[in-house]
Amino acid sequence: MxxxxxxxxxxxxxxxxxxxxxxxRHRRRNLPEDKVIAELEAERQKIKDDAVGKEMILDDLDRDIRRLEREVEQVGKRELRDNQLMQSGSLPSKQLSELEHELATLARRRSLLEDDLLEYMEQREAADENYKHAGAKLSQIDDKISDANRQRDEALADIEVAERRCNTDRNALVRLFxxxxxxxxxxxxxxxxxxxxxxxxxxxxxxxxxxxxxxxxxxxxxxxxxxxxxxxxxxxxxxxxxxxx
Known part of the structure; x- marks a missing residue:
């Protein structure tokens, strides 16, 4: 030839x-921004899993707190009823003695329940702070992912511009041969x-x-x-x- x-x-x-x-083409397939995004997405999943776990702890504490509040309320109603019976003056001495014993028992029970309720509420306060901290970390990683996506899009746009320029040059050259x-x-x-x-x-x-x-x-x-x-x-x-x- x-x-x-x-x-x-x-x-x-x-x-x-x-x-x-x-x-x-090699640069498009191996963008460092894609690697950064993948790493950030993996980190985000870990943070999200951690946040979900902390949310579950909060839900469990809220359920326990509601249960204790109901029990405190029930004990309080029982105490109120017994006090009203004692103040009615219509009960024999034996029943009065039994009511006094029951009221003392209810008072101890209410005190224990209130102590437990206070402890659970303190735990919930700490758990809520942990959950908010996890949420803040999730927000921060989302910002990083958004920034990495923007950088990746800019890199792809630069590649596309360069590819268009090369293809224009190539189309002009191949006509020569x-x-x-x-x-x-x-x-x-x-x-x-x-x-x-x-x-x-x-x-x-x-x-x-x-x-x-x-x-x-x-x-x-x-x-x-x-x-x-x-x-x-x-x-x-x-x-x-x-x-x-």
């Missing part, structure tokens, strides 16, 4: 654009990821392997407009005065 020397030189421009597109020459380049690009390289200092610019003397002599004997390929990676080799031939 023979292609004008100047056209072959422009193939390096196309290879450069394709290399940049490849770098952009004969179909067969472009097909050969595209085939190698698809297979190897690099379709062309500059032969410089006896080294292939695509695979970076230095060619042996026999291959260099063969390439040197090829006319300037002849298309040559790297014997190692098959990329099209673009030659010029710096090729060491």
């Amino acid at each position: 023979k292609v004008d020397v100047q056209i072959q030189q422009r193939l390096l421009d196309l290879a450069g654009v394709d290399a940049e597109l490849s770098r952009l 004969p179909d067969e020459f472009l097909e050969l380049y595209t085939e190698q690009l698809t297979i190897r990821g690099i379709g062309a390289g500059h032969l410089q200092g006896r080294r292939c610019g695509a695979c970076r392997i230095e060619l042996d003397r026999g291959e260099l002599e063969r390439i040197a004997a090829t006319p300037d407009d002849g298309v040559v390929q790297c014997p190692e990676c098959s990329a099209i080799l673009v030659r010029n005065a710096r090729s060491g031939l």
